Each structure stands twice: as C-alpha cells, then as structure tokens.
Amino acid sequence: MEQSYHEQLIEQRRHLHQYPEVGWTEFETTWFITQRLQKWGYKVYLGHQVIDKDSIRGRNENWVKEAIDRAKAHQVPEDFLLKTDELTGCVGVLDTGREGPVIALRFDIDALPVQETDAPEHFPNQMGFRSKRDGFMHACGHDCHTSIGLTVARWVADHQDQLRGKIKIVFQPAEEGSRGARTIAASGLVDDADYFFASHIGMQAKYGEVILDPYGFLxxxxxxxxxxxxxxxxxxxxxxxxxxxxxxxxxxxxxxxxxxxxxxxxxxxxxxxxxxxxxxxxxxxxxxxxxxxxxxxxxxxxxxxxxxxxxxxxxxxxxxxxxxxxxxxxCDLQNDHELVELLKRCAQKVQAIKTIRTRSDFGGSEDAAILARHVQSKGGKSAFFVVGANHLAGHHQPEFDVNEEALDVGFEMYTNILKEICLMS
Ligand SMILES: [Zn+2]
The missing domain is CATH 3.30.70.360 (Alpha-Beta Plaits)
Known part of the structure; x- marks a missing residue:
C-alpha cells in the first residue's frame, strides 16, 4: 500500500486518541471527520439526517451540553455545531455517478470513561499521544476504526474514476452500550444499501489473523x-x-x-x-x-x-x-455466506494476513449487528469481521493499546472489499 495512506492512518489515530469522547458527546470527533470528508468531495450528512431522535437511548443531556461547550472552546465552529442538532456522528456519501451497487461501511467513533495508564512503557505515553482528557480514553480501539474509515474514504475519493455505484461511509456514535446503531438504522440512511460491512480491531485475533465469520454475538x-x-x-x-x-x-x-x-x-x-x-x-x-x-x-x-x-x-x-x-x-449477527467468501478473497490478497479464521466465537455484543440486520431485512447483504492486533491488555482496560500495523490490515481489507464490489470491469 501507498506510504501516504499508512502515514494518514497513524496521524489520525494518534490525534483521535488524544481527544476521546464518550457516546453522544463526539462533537469534536464529528467535526474532525466532517472537515476531511468535505475536503475529499463527500456529501456529509449530519444531525437528524443521520440520527433518529426517537430511537436514542442512554444519552446524558448534561454531558451533551458540556461537550458542546468544550467543542466551542476548542474552536469547533458554531455554524457546524448548529447543523448537528446536538447529535453526533456523520455519514459521508460519494456517488460515482455510474450505475452500480450501494455499499455502506460502518466505523464507530466513541471512547470510554476509562483513565489511561501512566505506565511509561504504554505506547501512547512513549510517543506522546496519550489522552488529554482525564478519566476518558479510547480503550477499545475506536480511534483506530475512525482512522481506518477516514483513510478508506480518501482512497475512494482518489480512485473514484475507477469505481461505480454509491459509497456510504458511516461514522457511528455511541457504539458502547449498544446505543447508536438503532438510531442510524431508523434514520433510513442505509435502507438502500446492497452491501454492509463493519469490523472490530483486536478482540480474540492476534496481528496477522482475521476472523471472517464470527458467531456467538449475544x-x-x-x-x-x-x-x-x-x-x-x-x-x-x-x-x-x-x-x-x-x-x-x-x-x-x-x-x-x-x-x-x-x-x-x-x-x-x-x-x-x-x-x-x-x-x-x-x-x-x-x-x-x-x-x-x-x-x-x-x-x-x-x-x-x-x-x-x-x-x-x-x-x-x-x-x-x-x-x-x-x-x-x-441483536445477534449472521454474516451472509456469499460475503464470507468475498472476505476470504480480500484477506488472501493482504500480505500481512497469515491466518484466515472463519468460524470463531465472538462472545460479546456488537452494536453493528443492528445495522447489519437492518440491511439484511431490506434485502441487502451484511458481514462483520475481526482484524487481529497485538493488544497487550484486554479491551476497556487502562493499558489497552494495539500495534499500529494492524490499521494497515484494516485499511487493506476495506479497499479490497471496494475493489471486489465497486471496481469497474
Ligand atoms: Zn469496541
């Protein structure tokens, strides 16, 4: 892969890691994403266009107000904040103008109320990009997910002359606690998706491994x-x-x-x-x-x-x-068989992937399941996969960190998916 994509992955991830925001308060994160999507020519949907207000659960109004004030203090423009309707997350849409499938890729953006470790050997401490917000941390790798989503977005923009169909890149708020996906599903923005993909970094897969058909989502x-x-x-x-x-x-x-x-x-x-x-x-x-x-x-x-x-x-x-x-x-999640086969072809083309696991127990819950099920219920196909990483501590722990090479693997998986589905023949 091109060096500039690798550099972008790292730069964005390290920036986002410093400014963690918990579910429904991701205003600075949404602004960061929106600016970049607009620069690359995406139509960006915000606020009630993305989030169905009636479907919101687990939103602390005081935290939302505090977050908006914090965003203002950090130079997020007022006219942008107005456009959010006090709702976070956004969807970037790039229409190639050529007939073809609608593909939706989902990346979660929220952090956790976890205090990051001050252990000197912790990589973000070593490299100077630890959380700047006491008591909050990207302790589940959603900073990595967001960075992968943005870099995939740029790749799509760079290659749009070779692509067909419509690409929707969903930046979902409030994954933790399974709160955000239902609101995006209810907004109708992915109703027309022929394909839906989402993934998680780390989990029970090591660097060099991918899991293409996880089961046991509770x-x-x-x-x-x-x-x-x-x-x-x-x-x-x-x-x-x-x-x-x-x-x-x-x-x-x-x-x-x-x-x-x-x-x-x-x-x-x-x-x-x-x-x-x-x-x-x-x-x-x-x-x-x-x-x-x-x-x-x-x-x-x-x-x-x-x-x-x-x-x-x-x-x-x-x-x-x-x-x-x-x-x-x-809800639980069932990958469409056809897409598991497609993911297998994608994984085989990624040099860093040495082990392709298909069936593997996930043993947790994942909010993406709601969007995946929603797309399937409208006649589209969905798949969720796991990109392995060497994470020393478990997810949601103060010592959580992943080796950054894993971001390259995630990026390559998604660009291979897009080549399989949207490349003009
Ligand atoms: Zn997570």
Missing part, C-alpha cells in the same frame, strides 16, 4: 430501574415509610436467580445500585442498572420478560412506585 438488553418509595423517620413513623431500598435489594436477588433457559446461553447482571439518603430515614429512592443477554433473540426476550415481572412484582410487594427506562437492545 443479544442483550439494558434497563435502568428506579423504585420510588416514601421517606419517614425510622423511630417515630416506620409504618408510614415505603422502603425503596428493600424493593431494589429484593429485585436484585430475584434477577440473579432467573431460571436459565434450556435452549442456549443466557446472562444477567445487576451492575449498580444507589439508594437512600440518611441512616435513620426509610429510603425513598433506589435505582439499579441491569444488563441481560441471550444467545438468541428468543432467549433474550425471555430474560427481559422475567426481569420485567420481577421489577413489577417487587414494586408491588413493597408498595413502592416503579420507573423503568429501556436503555436499548442489541
């Missing part, structure tokens, strides 16, 4: 549950109180005891609980955050139904009110 749903009781003094009026904390504790124990499903894997976790105000007062509020998973959508639906019964039952038995906020659902 379906999952998240709920924020608040029990609303009534406070009273424990000495004088215990009978007048309604104990929200007791309801939350009871619900937690019952949730962890949901009977397992006989047809496949299931998971349940109560990750946080916040309750009460004072030692001597009956606690009038308690909130818990719950995550359920299922090997199939049917198993996930079963877990959700059982969980909802428990929320309602516990609220009733402790005479407290109940508020349930659905924080989103992610």
């Amino acid at each position: 379906c999952g749903s998240k709920f924020d549950v608040t029990f609303i009781g009534r406070s009273a003094h424990l000495g004088a009026d215990p009978h007048k109180g309604r104990n929200a904390l007791a309801a939350a504790c009871s619900a937690t124990l019952q949730l962890l005891g949901i009977a397992r499903h006989g047809e496949g894997m299931s998971r349940v976790n109560v990750g946080t609980m916040h309750a009460g105000r004072a030692r001597n007062a009956i606690p009038d509020c308690a909130s818990i955050e719950i995550d359920v998973r299922g090997e199939t959508m049917a198993i996930n639906d079963y877990m959700c139904e059982q969980a909802r019964n428990i929320f309602e039952g516990c609220a009733k038995s402790y005479s407290v009110g109940l508020k349930v906020v659905d924080q989103g659902t992610v």
